[in-house]
Amino acid sequence: MKLLYQSHSPYARKVLVAAHEVGLAGRIEVIHHETSPTRRNEEVFALNPLGKVPVLIDQDQVLFDSNVICEYLDGLHDGPKLIAATATARYRTLRLQSLAQGMADAGIAVRWETERRPEAVRWAPLRDGQLEKIAAACDYLEAELATPLAPDLGAIALATALSWLEFRGVYAFQPGRPRLTAWYENFSVRPSMLATALRGNTCD
Numbered sequence: 001m002k003l004l005y006q007s008h009s010p011y012a013r014k015v016l017v018a019a020h021e022v023g024l025a026g027r028i029e030v031i032h033h034e035t036s037p038t039r040r041n042e043e044v045f046a047l048n049p050l051g052k053v054p055v056l057i058d059q060d061q062v063l064f065d066s067n068v069i070c071e072y073l074d075g076l077h078d079g080p081k082l083i084a085a086t087a088t089a090r091y092r093t094l095r096l097q098s099l100a101q102g103m104a105d106a107g108i109a110v111r112w113e114t115e116r117r118p119e120a121v122r123w124a125p126l127r128d129g130q131l132e133k134i135a136a137a138c139d140y141l142e143a144e145l146a147t148p149l150a151p152d153l154g155a156i157a158l159a160t161a162l163s164w165l166e167f168r169g170v171y172a173f174q175p176g177r178p179r180l181t182a183w184y185e186n187f188s189v190r191p192s193m194l195a196t197a198l199r200g201n202t203c204d
Contacts, residue, residue, distance in 0.1 A: 001028045003069075004044060004055040006035060008200040010104040010164035011066040012054040017156050018070045020192035022077040028056075038204045067097065070153055082153040089150075096154025100161040103137050106130040107161075107170040116204055131171060138173045138180060145179040151190070159187040167198040 003019075005012045019025040033053050035041045045051045048064040055062065056069045063069050074082045084090045113127035141158070149155045162184050165171050174181040187193065 002057040003028050003030050004033050004047065004053045004057075005030045006053045006200075007032055008164075008167070008198050008202065009053060010107075010160045010198075011101075013163070013196050013198060014066045014157050014160040015054045015056070015069045015073070016196045017160055017192045018082055018153060019073055020195055021151065021156065021190075022073060022079055022082060024073055024077060025192075025195070034203045036202065036204045067101070070156075074153070082156065084152065089152075093152045093154040096149070097157040099137055099140070100154070100157035103134050104161040104164055106133045106137075107165050107168065110134075110170050111168060111202075116202065134165065134171045134173070138171075138177055142177040142180045145183050149183065151187070155187060156192075159184065159193060163188065163193070163198060 001024075003012075003015065005016065016025065016028075016030065019028055033041055033044050035044055035051060035053055037051075041051060044053060044055065047055045047057070047062050050064070052064065054066055054069055055064045056072065058072075063072055071083060083093055107130070109130045110127050113122045113124065113130075149158075162173060162180075165173060174184075
């Protein structure tokens with residue numbers, strides 16, 4: 001398998017962490033690609049009409065979107081599944097994944113309004129609105145983490161989203177949230193996380 005990847009993408013990292021967690025990382029060739037809404041990457045567009053990574057190529061099958069790729073990888077191994085089969089656990093995992101993705105989406109929007117967009121056209125109310133979403137999500141998680149999280153796809157999505165927020169300095173989620181901070185620190189030392197550290201700068 002080949003994974004078109006970006007070393008500073010929270011979504012791409014989620015896929016690679018998942019691959020490590022289920023023992024498939026050794027079967028995947030990781031190929032870094034820079035993508036941006038302002039710079040067209042023809043190789044990526046040839047496989048994904050949205051021009052985004054991650055993209056997974058497995059023989060004649062091409063998959064894109066981190067959620068889809070992670071679900072596909074979860075069907076290729078015989079170990080404990082990242083997405084549980086029972087309805088209650090499955091939807092808890094998928095809900096957490098959706099929340100984490102929303103946090104990453106909001107964080108990317110914040111970066112556009114703080115450093116990526118030309119200063120003359122940045123819009124502070126949009127930045128602040130997105131930061132409010134991230135803060136509310138973190139408060140929600142602080143309460144939810146009274147119940148331990150299994151190392152499933154929801155946890156992977158959350159850890160990689162938080163790591164990206166920290167990596168880019170978008171939002172300091174630790175102050176006042178001891179449960180979330182402790183959980184993140186514990187998850188961050190898993191081999192899958194240590195093997196996939198974020199690095200690099202956005203190229204617009």
